[in-house]
Amino acid sequence: MKIISQTPFLSKPYCLLVLFIAVLFINSGCKKVPDHVPTLHLTTVASGLQGPMGIEADKNGNIWVSEVGTGANDGKVVVVKPGGETYDAIIHLSSFIKQGADEPQGAGHLLLDGSILYVLSGNYLYSVNVSNFMPGDTPIDAATLSYEDIGSFVLSYPFVNNTHDTHPYNLTKGPDGDLYIADAGANAIIHRKSAGVYSVLAEVPGIANPTQIGAPVIESVPTAVMYDGHNFLVTTLLGFPFPAGYARVYKISMSGNVAVYQDGLTSLVDIEQGNFLGHVVLEHAVFGLKGFEPNTGALVWVDGTTTRKLAGGLNMPVALKQVNQFTWYITSIGDGAVLKAAYY
Numbered sequence: 001m002k003i004i005s006q007t008p009f010l011s012k013p014y015c016l017l018v019l020f021i022a023v024l025f026i027n028s029g030c031k032k033v034p035d036h037v038p039t040l041h042l043t044t045v046a047s048g049l050q051g052p053m054g055i056e057a058d059k060n061g062n063i064w065v066s067e068v069g070t071g072a073n074d075g076k077v078v079v080v081k082p083g084g085e086t087y088d089a090i091i092h093l094s095s096f097i098k099q100g101a102d103e104p105q106g107a108g109h110l111l112l113d114g115s116i117l118y119v120l121s122g123n124y125l126y127s128v129n130v131s132n133f134m135p136g137d138t139p140i141d142a143a144t145l146s147y148e149d150i151g152s153f154v155l156s157y158p159f160v161n162n163t164h165d166t167h168p169y170n171l172t173k174g175p176d177g178d179l180y181i182a183d184a185g186a187n188a189i190i191h192r193k194s195a196g197v198y199s200v201l202a203e204v205p206g207i208a209n210p211t212q213i214g215a216p217v218i219e220s221v222p223t224a225v226m227y228d229g230h231n232f233l234v235t236t237l238l239g240f241p242f243p244a245g246y247a248r249v250y251k252i253s254m255s256g257n258v259a260v261y262q263d264g265l266t267s268l269v270d271i272e273q274g275n276f277l278g279h280v281v282l283e284h285a286v287f288g289l290k291g292f293e294p295n296t297g298a299l300v301w302v303d304g305t306t307t308r309k310l311a312g313g314l315n316m317p318v319a320l321k322q323v324n325q326f327t328w329y330i331t332s333i334g335d336g337a338v339l340k341a342a343y344y
Helices: 014-025 150-156
Strands: 003-006 040-046 052-057 063-067 075-080 086-093 107-113 116-121 124-129 146-149 168-173 179-183 188-194 197-203 220-227 232-238 247-252 258-265 268-275 278-283 297-302 307-314 317-324 327-332 337-343
Touching (some): 052 116, 052 337, 075 107, 075 116, 116 168, 146 150, 258 307, 278 307, 297 317, 297 327
Parallel strands (some): 052 107, 268 317
Antiparallel strands (some): 003 040, 063 075, 075 086, 116 124, 124 146, 278 297, 297 307, 317 327
């Protein structure tokens, strides 16, 4: 396995964690990281994946990963065992080439809620009970699964800023037990009360274009939604020209009020709880003359006011799964891999 050491930030041993908190919050605002704290290690857990996107983990230590597909209804979900062995779990998920696009819209993010695995793929939300599925079993054919057409609801909804587009991309469970879906086409958060019962919680506002290239307003594409105990936090990947340093995390109340939680970030694609020091977000890449530049993604700590890079040099990461306060799994579409980021 290849292990890459990154700049230290969070410490597992209690005494060092206390020292770190003291430096951050007591020492007259000094943000210097103390010496001799554990290092964040990046380890490749699985490789050779085809367009890895969403990621989840179960109580047995297995990692569930979606693969976007080529656009021919060939999206899938694979299971990676703790030892790195990879097995197909769900095949033939909706995947198509959207008109005017040069890439497939296929399997996106996952949510494992008890024994139910929710999968966003194409315009659909699939759900399947995976409690009896074992890695190595015959893969589940998506044609046998129930699904909901989220996209049709979105396309028929009278949005204020109507993009006439839909891409159900990421999802979370709210404090009310309902699902909340980030639609990256409509730039909105969809509230799913139950199967077939949908409403719009909020539209995600665009930003003024800080460059001389492109339209005067840039779309704020929602890429992840998470409930932090008070509000939903929504990460955004800005549209063209994808200016670095302008992406935002928004906070959205249960009643749909939208405010900025934090800005000054770049091409955000996911968010996780982190710990009491703050949350952890994932930056996809910096956009250059030839498109998104390889190995410019990052894992970043945020607390609503400040940011600190935990790991840089990630190759187009797209999803983040936290398994404890010191460990995260990351999908890298650039490397076709699953990475483990851990403090120990």
